[in-house]
Amino acid sequence: MLGVVDVGGGLRGIYSAGILDWCLDNHIEFDYGIGVSAGAANLIAYIARQPGRNYLFYAEYAFRREYMGLHQKITTGNLLNVDYIYDVLSNSDGESPLDFPAFKENPMRFTVVATDAETGEPVYYDKAQFQQDDYRFIAASSNVPWVNHAYEYEGRSYFDGAISDPIPVEKAFADGCDKAVVILTRPKDYRRDPKKDAHAAKSIAKKYPKAGEALANRAMIYNEQLDLCLQYEKEGKVLIVAPDDISGMSTLTRSRKAIDKMYEKGRFDAAAIADFI
Numbered sequence: 001m002l003g004v005v006d007v008g009g010g011l012r013g014i015y016s017a018g019i020l021d022w023c024l025d026n027h028i029e030f031d032y033g034i035g036v037s038a039g040a041a042n043l044i045a046y047i048a049r050q051p052g053r054n055y056l057f058y059a060e061y062a063f064r065r066e067y068m069g070l071h072q073k074i075t076t077g078n079l080l081n082v083d084y085i086y087d088v089l090s091n092s093d094g095e096s097p098l099d100f101p102a103f104k105e106n107p108m109r110f111t112v113v114a115t116d117a118e119t120g121e122p123v124y125y126d127k128a129q130f131q132q133d134d135y136r137f138i139a140a141s142s143n144v145p146w147v148n149h150a151y152e153y154e155g156r157s158y159f160d161g162a163i164s165d166p167i168p169v170e171k172a173f174a175d176g177c178d179k180a181v182v183i184l185t186r187p188k189d190y191r192r193d194p195k196k197d198a199h200a201a202k203s204i205a206k207k208y209p210k211a212g213e214a215l216a217n218r219a220m221i222y223n224e225q226l227d228l229c230l231q232y233e234k235e236g237k238v239l240i241v242a243p244d245d246i247s248g249m250s251t252l253t254r255s256r257k258a259i260d261k262m263y264e265k266g267r268f269d270a271a272a273i274a275d276f277i
Helices: 010-025 038-047 053-059 070-076 082-089 100-105 136-141 169-174 195-205 209-216 218-234 256-269 271-276
Strands: 002-006 032-036 109-116 122-126 151-153 156-160 179-183 238-241
Touching (some): 002 010, 002 038, 002 169, 010 038, 010 053, 010 179, 010 256, 010 271, 032 038, 032 169, 038 100, 038 136, 109 136, 109 209, 136 151, 169 179, 169 218, 195 218, 238 271
Parallel strands (some): 002 032, 002 179, 032 109, 179 238
Antiparallel strands (some): 109 156, 151 156
C-alpha cells in the first residue's frame, strides 16, 4: 500500500498543494494519506480530485481579514479563524465547496492528526467519520497553539496535530503502508530548535499542562521522526519531498510572491514521485 504523509506547516503548506496538484494532473494515486494541520486540508481536496482548490486558500483567502490578522484577534481572541476556512468557505453552500461525494467515493484511505489539549496525546480521525459540511476536525488539527484558544469539538479540546505527531510516518506504516511519500515544508536538513516552542508551551501550559509539555517536546519528536524518515529513505521505503529553501516563509507569512514561488517549487519537486512509485 502506497501512502502519502503531509506534515502541513501553515502557509508553507502551499508547497505541498503544488505537489498534490501535480499528482492530480499526472494521475498519481495513493492508497492512503495522513495529514497534519494544513496538510490534512491539502489532502482532502486531493482526495476529492479538485486541482487548484488548495491554491486559492493560500493565495487568496488567507489575505482576507475574515481568516487571519488583528481584526480576528480583537473580535474573537484568535489570530486565525479556522472555521472560516473549514466551514464558511468549504461547506456545500460556501464559496469554495469541497466535493464531498467525490471525497467519499474515492477509495483512498485518509487520517487526520490533532492533539488532545487535556492529554497532550495525538488523536486520529478517520475518513469514515467525516460527514457532509462537517470538517471541524481539520479545523482542530490546524488550530495553532498560543495564537488561538483550544478548539472545541464533540466535547473535547484540541490543538494542532503537529504538537504531538508532527511527521506521522510511523502511523502510516502501522496502518498498512509499505512505502510512503513524506511531504515536508522545510528542507530535509532542517532541525527544529526547542527554543522556538518555549514561549508558546509555557503559555498554554497554564490551562493545559499536558499539551504544554507536548509542545515543549515537539522539537525532539520532530527531529527524531525526521531521522526515522531519512533512515527509511535509505531503505527505499520512503521518499522525502522537501523544498531546498522556504522562500522566507514562516508559518503565517503572507507574501503572494513567496506563496507562488513555493507552489511552483512544489510542482517541480513532485516529479521525483513518479520515479519512486
